Amino acid sequence: MLRLILAEDSVLLRAGLTELLTRGGHQVLAAVGSAEELVRAVEAQRPDAVVTDVRMPPGFRDEGLRAALELRAQDPSLPVLVLSQYVATAYATQLLTGASAGGLGYLLKDRVGEVAEFLDALRQVAEGRTVIDPEVVRVLLSRQSEDRPLARLTPREREVLTLMASGLNNQALAARLFITEAAVVKHASSIFMKLDLDATEGNRRVLAVLAHLSGQEAEA
Amino acid sequence: MSRSAPLPEPADSEPAGPAPVTVLAAIRRPLRFLGSWWPWRCWAYLGSGFLIGYPVLVVLALLVGLGVVLALVGIGLLLLLGAVVAGVPLGALERWRLRCVEPEPVPDPHTSLAGAGPAAWLRTRLRERATWREFAYAALLGPAFGAAGFAVMTLLAFSLILVATPGIVWAIAPDHVMLIPGRPVSGPLEALGGTAVGLAGTVLAAYAGALLAGAQVKTARLLLGPRTETDRILELTRSRVRLVDAFEAERRRIERDLHDGAQQQLVALSMTLGLAELELRGIPQATGAADLVARGRGEARVALEQLRDLVRGIHPQVLTDHGLAAAVAEVALRHPVPVTVDLDVPRLAEPVEVTAYFTVTEALANAAKHSGASRVAVVGKVEGDRLTLTVTDDGRGGADPGAGAGLAGLADRVAMLKGRLVVSSPVGGPTRLRVEVPCSG
Numbered sequence: 063m064l065r066l067i068l069a070e071d072s073v074l075l076r077a078g079l080t081e082l083l084t085r086g087g088h089q090v091l092a093a094v095g096s097a098e099e100l101v102r103a104v105e106a107q108r109p110d111a112v113v114t115d116v117r118m119p120p121g122f123r124d125e126g127l128r129a130a131l132e133l134r135a136q137d138p139s140l141p142v143l144v145l146s147q148y149v150a151t152a153y154a155t156q157l158l159t160g161a162s163a164g165g166l167g168y169l170l171k172d173r174v175g176e177v178a179e180f181l182d183a184l185r186q187v188a189e190g191r192t193v194i195d196p197e198v199v200r201v202l203l204s205r206q207s208e209d210r211p212l213a214r215l216t217p218r219e220r221e222v223l224t225l226m227a228s229g230l231n232n233q234a235l236a237a238r239l240f241i242t243e244a245a246v247v248k249h250a251s252s253i254f255m256k257l258d259l260d261a262t263e264g265n266r267r268v269l270a271v272l273a274h275l276s277g278q279e280a281e282a
Numbered sequence: 283m284s285r286s287a288p289l290p291e292p293a294d295s296e297p298a299g300p301a302p303v304t305v306l307a308a309i310r311r312p313l314r315f316l317g318s319w320w321p322w323r324c325w326a327y328l329g330s331g332f333l334i335g336y337p338v339l340v341v342l343a344l345l346v347g348l349g350v351v352l353a354l355v356g357i358g359l360l361l362l363l364g365a366v367v368a369g370v371p372l373g374a375l376e377r378w379r380l381r382c383v384e385p386e387p388v389p390d391p392h393t394s395l396a397g398a399g400p401a402a403w404l405r406t407r408l409r410e411r412a413t414w415r416e417f418a419y420a421a422l423l424g425p426a427f428g429a430a431g432f433a434v435m436t437l438l439a440f441s442l443i444l445v446a447t448p449g450i451v452w453a454i455a456p457d458h459v460m461l462i463p464g465r466p467v468s469g470p471l472e473a474l475g476g477t478a479v480g481l482a483g484t485v486l487a488a489y490a491g492a493l494l495a496g497a498q499v500k501t502a503r504l505l506l507g508p509r510t511e512t513d514r515i516l517e518l519t520r521s522r523v524r525l526v527d528a529f530e531a532e533r534r535r536i537e538r539d540l541h542d543g544a545q546q547q548l549v550a551l552s553m554t555l556g557l558a559e560l561e562l563r564g565i566p567q568a569t570g571a572a573d574l575v576a577r578g579r580g581e582a583r584v585a586l587e588q589l590r591d592l593v594r595g596i597h598p599q600v601l602t603d604h605g606l607a608a609a610v611a612e613v614a615l616r617h618p619v620p621v622t623v624d625l626d627v628p629r630l631a632e633p634v635e636v637t638a639y640f641t642v643t644e645a646l647a648n649a650a651k652h653s654g655a656s657r658v659a660v661v662g663k664v665e666g667d668r669l670t671l672t673v674t675d676d677g678r679g680g681a682d683p684g685a686g687a688g689l690a691g692l693a694d695r696v697a698m699l700k701g702r703l704v705v706s707s708p709v710g711g712p713t714r715l716r717v718e719v720p721c722s723g
Binding site for chain 2: 176
């Protein structure tokens with residue numbers, strides 16, 4: 063069971079998400095409607111993880127995302143799951159740039175309909191992993207110019223990377239792609255090699271995605 | 283202000299003819315001029331002019347003088363304000379009075395009011411140049427036109443008296459009448475010389491009156507009428523800017539309504555369906571129902587995706603939050619043709635970012651639809667105070683800026699920001715769309 067704080071300005075969704083999270087066996091310490099309240103609630107209640115919307119009052123821009131970044135700056139180990147209406151990779155990039163010890167997630171709001179997957183993603187984030195919405199990753203991978211490291215990946219490797227970015231572990235990945243775990247490991251090491259990632263480093267899945275996203279950042 | 287001066291009906295007294303004749307045109311045929319209604323109309327105009335001009339002068343002098351003296355107390359500012367806006371009703375009166383000598387009416391230069399009530403009236407009028415021109419006219423009316431009109435009317439009065447001397451002499455005989463001091467006139471016949479001088483003076487008063495009236499018409503046209511070219515263009519540009527701003531605000535509103543309404547409802551729906559599906563999956567007999575619910579959830583997701591694309595087309599939130607470069611990168615990622623983006627721009631004024639963004643999306647849409655291009659390049663940078671954006675594709679070319687509403691609309695938007703849009707699309711390609719906009723917006 064996770065002790066959560068939820069920030070979502072739509073009353074309808076706030077109620078729905080609270081119900082969903084409670085049914086998922088978690089405890090919602092506070093469900094708030096603005097970024098300011100979110101920061102205050104987190105400081106007061108020290109939750110296990112935060113679930114927040116991007117667009118929130120007062121400006122209805124990216125206040126939720128900014129609040130999340132602020133909270134992470136104060137406590138880098140705080141797991142944060144951001145829910146967004148936008149596929150826009152700029153938001154995910156902003157969130158992941160400077161990623162630290164705690165888990166991070168960027169999911170489209172549609173994803174909450176897939177209750178089991180959503181709860182699983184939340185669990186992974188709480189465990190310190192990084193989860194990025196498959197749709198966002200798909201957009202990221204769909205168009206790559208030839209000079210990017212990601213262009214060197216085979217279609218199968220991209221598929222594996224997409225699923226890795228979604229937070230799946232090797233076992234789940236193998237099951238999803240109907241291949242053996244050994245094959246997943248082989249693909250993964252090939253991906254890491256092609257992306258020039260040091261195999262000894264920690265959370266390589268995150269780094270793989272980050273490498274890509276920062277490439278996107280440079281382009282933007 | 284007095285309206286007591288007699289005014290002839292201009293429509294009735296106008297000389298018959300195909301085109302209305304102005305007073306300055308009329309005096310080019312001197313004999314015909316003297317025989318027409320024109321001298322009478324000019325005199326009526328000038329006479330009423332100095333009747334109005336002097337009270338106006340006194341009122342203005344009082345308002346301005348007291349206003350300056352009392353400015354420190356605060357009430358003086360109100361008096362000064364009163365002096366300025368007093369030109370507005372006077373301008374209206376003068377435009378109406380002008381019809382006495384001017385066949386072509388002078389239009390009202392004032393724009394429509396931005397709101398109801400005296401405060402809105404004052405705000406609008408004080409911002410207009412027309413108000414200040416009317417104030418200048420009011421200041422000229424007394425000292426210049428009033429004085430000159432008075433001189434002409436005095437000349438006329440003396441001339442008429444001279445013309446009438448034989449009659450006067452005859453009427454008051456045997457008393458002596460002196461036309462020239464020290465030389466008494468003994469009889470009506472002797473006074474005929476005075477009549478001749480009087481007639482000459484009357485003719486002179488007619489011509490002088492016509493010239494003065496003509497000068498006043500020109501001045502009034504300049505100060506009381508609309509500045510045809512500049513004012514109209516300025517007003518047109520302003521109203522276009524207002525339209526685009528309103529249009530942009532409306533887009534925002536629609537986007538926000540969709541985001542806060544339909545999108546959230548659909549998310550909530552798919553969440554509820556998701557929960558229902560989870561419950562049903564726990565009941566072995568209900569697999570059919572669970573499948574149906576899953577299908578419903580899938581349909582809700584497709585609706586959400588479509589709605590998301592629609593909302594992004596209306597107004598991309600990423601443009602507001604992260605600026606042009608991020609928003610264009612986003613569009614490039616989704617484009618069916620490979621797009622390279624090289625945008626080195628900081629955050630810019632919102633109208634500039636929005637215009638630049640829609641220029642790129644329009645160019646990319648055209649490239650995808652019509653050009654058959656295999657590559658598109660978007661390059662942009664800021665040099666000095668100018669954003670330059672170029673979208674080039676390697677397609678077959680032949681794009682006509684005049685044909686598509688999209689490109690023409692873009693050219694309008696760019697022009698409003700005082701920028702320019704250049705489309706080069708020779709048949710056979712490549713098509714190159716270039717936008718230059720001042721960054722200040």
